[in-house]
Amino acid sequence: MENNTKNFKYVDYLWDNDKASSFGDNQVDLFLYRSNLLGADLRITNYGGGNTSCRTIEKDPLTNEDVEVMWIKGSGGDIGTLNRSGIAGIYTKRLRDLKNVYGGLQDEDRMVGLFNHCIYDLNSKAPSIDTPLHGLLPFAHIDHLHPDALIAVAAAKDSEKVTKEIWGDTMGWVPWQRPGFDLGLQIEKCLADNPGIRGIVLGSHGLFTWGDSSYECYMNSLEVIEMASEFIEKKIKEKGNVFGGQKIESLPKEERLEKAAQMMPLLRGLCSSENRMIGHFSDTDVVMEYINSNDLSRLAPMGTSCPDHFLRTKIQPLVLKIDKNADLSDTDAILKKLEPAFEAYRQEYANYYNTCKKDNSPAMRDANPVIIIYPGVGMFSFAKNKQTTRVANEFYINAINVMRGAEAITEYTSLPRQEAFDIEYWLLEEAKLQRMPKEQPLSRKVALITGAGGGIGKAIADKLAAEGANVVLTDINEESLVTANATYKRDVSTYAVCDVTNPDSITKAFKKACIEFGGVDIVVHSAGLAISKPLLDTTDKDWNILQSILVKGQFDLAKQFSAITRKQGLGGDYIAIASKNGLVAGPNNVAYGTAKAAQQHMVRLLAAELAKDKVRVNTVNPDGVIVGSKIWEGAWAEGRAKANGIKVEELPEFYAKRNLLNKIITPSDIANGVFSFVGILDKSTGNILNVDGGMANAFVR
Structure with missing residues (x-):
């Protein structure tokens, strides 16, 4: 197979002969390859749009005879991401035999149910409404696409005349009709009346093209679209005034x-x-x-x-x-x-x-x-x-x-x-x-999480995303954010570098959330650091940085979040990740413990004030989250080990042994605590949830 060197101006020629050759003579793989290439260009067809198919000869498992099978994109699929599990395998002859029982336009819905009686491959996806449009044509490979240029021709006044002007006698034209069995019959008739055509324009709808091989079909589709695109661009240049010219100018x-x-x-x-x-x-x-x-x-x-x-x-x-x-x-x-x-x-x-x-x-x-x-x-x-x-x-x-x-x-x-x-x-x-699957608990919600570049914040983002939320990751470290954001699929997440000690930086993070997802429903303040020192060793800098990140950061986040929730009128959730240390007095912890106590009381104050806006405000108190927590990577772990007279590597077991359940607490445990507030306990506000394995001296009552 020679590589075609033709340069297309209005579509992308993506066929790779080496890649195609790797499929050998497997026509289904080649059909899937062609489909993915066509779906990669939004000018050709958009997500979930269009349909593609191919024919092969297979052994009938009941008769052992050779039969023709049509492989076609299944219902609800997308040709750009189509794979073997997303297609249907149909006995071509059985599908054509449905002409014998078709009762006219009023029978269309019943016919769709009969497609299931034509299935060859028992692992098939449900056949789509376009199945007869392909099945009643005789070609080995068929593309049904929705290219912008072709729909422009199909939606233009005098569409049939325009089709003739562009392609002469090489293209058929069928007037608008709702997809279904009868449209398949109309396409079949169009080909019978116009033998030798290379494709058919469907009025107000799209394009059918075909070929004897997957490559020929691909090239036919590209060439037909290119011709329409060239024709349109020529007309635009002749007209010189698209959409009647500009009424207003864009803002910068x-x-x-x-x-x-x-x-x-x-x-x-x-x-x-x-x-x-x-x-x-x-x-x-x-x-x-x-x-x-x-x-x-x-x-x-x-x-x-x-x-x-x-x-x-x-x-x-x-x-x-x-x-x-x-x-x-x-x-x-x-x-x-x-x-x-x-x-x-x-x-x-x-x-x-x-x-x-x-x-x-x-x-x-x-x-x-x-x-x-x-x-x-x-x-x-x-x-x-x-x-x-x-x-x-x-x-x-x-x-x-x-x-x-x-x-x-x-x-x-x-x-x-x-x-x-x-x-x-x-x-x-x-x-x-x-038939659509049930939506997840946090579907339709947007969560902004601070400190989400790793540790507890990333675990929280993972949990909320897994439960259906869109997540906005924020952190002061962009490298960590890029790495974290790359772990999610498209349309799930975004990120913003955010220093919670700077209100302007917080504003930019919320702006990013609004642009990307429309607003914010959940804020989790997980950003923080820990400093463990005796009173006389605690500096003003230590005190101020803890107050700025943990307390003032929480205040500024809540203030800006409240403004957004009032615009939306949809309520929301604000979660502070505090600490057992806000409830329990201990040595060498005055700055950190005071800041955490301030976070906890601020939650109660915010809960009382924001309830009228249906915003719930709650606290999750971790303790002893050593494995996977960023704050335990440095001096804090050393300070805690020293305060308790043990080695750093002994901290996980030490903390586990001191709680009632003797459990090691992980970031995912804290994430589950957050989810319980935002996904289950929708009538709780002003509360503290301790996720610490049970620390009696931290019981809130």
Whole structure:
């Protein structure tokens, strides 16, 4: 197989012959390889969008005869990350035999259930709604993609004529129809009526291309997309005025981020009127060109065209009518402008639902917007988790590209509202939603943890992330943060260098949390150090640093967290990691013990004050966390060993023997204590939880 040296301008040619050769003649592996390459380019198809397939000859386990099997992406999969476990293996002949029992458009939902009777591979993922669109075509390898350029052609006025203008007689065209068995029949007929074509454009939907090998299919897809892209760019240059030109100018980048950080918790609170949401922000050049344009007011209400787009972005965005230079520090004044806009959006969505619903339609879902546009500043999205909201944002950027291309070609057209509703509230889509796994206890929540570069703080972040939270790691050591952050999967975490003795540094950390996730629900103050000295050896510097990090740091974190929780109106949790030493008097510990006692009493004071905002404030008291704790790496361990007349290496067993349970306490034990407050004990505030194996002299009562 020779390497193709053609340079593509509008898509990425990623095929590696050496990599492809390593699969030998395994057509399924080559199909998966092709799928992953296509899914790596968001201009070609977005997360979860599109579908790919291939055919092989296999032995029927019941008859031992050779049979053709189609391997296709399963329901809910993503071609960019597709692997063997995410595909379905289907008897091609059985799928085609379903034509004999198909009863017309009213029979579509029943047909999906019959796909299961066509399964060859018992380890198959559930077959997707696109299965017959592939199965009724005769080709060895097929791509169904949603490239921006192709959807622009598909969504343009006179789409069929434009298709002819670009590809002549080499491409077929099928008008818009909801995906299903009948659309598969229409695609089959299009090929029969136009033998020799290289692909088919689906009106308002996407593209079908094919080839005899995985590589030929890949190249065919790239070439077709490239031709459409070239055509569009030529039209844009001829037109010279995209989206009717710019109505307003963008704020400078830093000012946009500042505005976004201020606005995010307000928007999050309003979007979370039914369910708590996680946010995402984008202000790329593509976004800004669109949201600042004269045509925004005309195009935004039209909604998106491709089903994959509006299923994730809702039928249309909310466009804010707030001046880009508005003072966002006056929360009450901004809310007075935002609340009516949200209420109007919800009412419009309810009208859309009530106008289009049918007797068997699922109940109306959350009526809040997913995409929110702030001209001059950027585009926000809100959904149930970070991946979902990021993908929704990316899909709307795809929709912007589609509008841009369609407007340059002729004129952008969107799906009729009834067609859009019939997909959004399709019973099969509802069934897919019902099959989603139960959400984790801390899903939809954002936690900011200080001292999270290692030790107890990192263990707390690990636990909260494992229970579904997004985590914002903060520490004074950036190297530690980078290493810690790399342990999480995408869309789970971010980090900010933060010195808790500096209020401006804390502000920057909260700003990062708001930009990345929309706000903050949980703060855990785990940053600290320990100094163990006799009174006469304790210096002012020792005293001041402990007060600054442990006490004033806790105060400044709480103050800024409180401002965010009031903007969100969603309540929250504040956890102080204090110490048994705040309750128990001991030698050589005056500065540390006093600071820890101050932390504990501050928690009680904050709990009393912040309860009206539904913010719970609690303390977790560790003791003897030697293994894995950063504060035991230096002089503190030596001081404690000296005070107790033992060697440093004897400390873990010494501390274990002095507690009632004779247990060694680890960072993960402290993390479990934090989780008990934020994930289980939702009616507790002002409390102290000792995680020390049982120290009688530290009993709070």
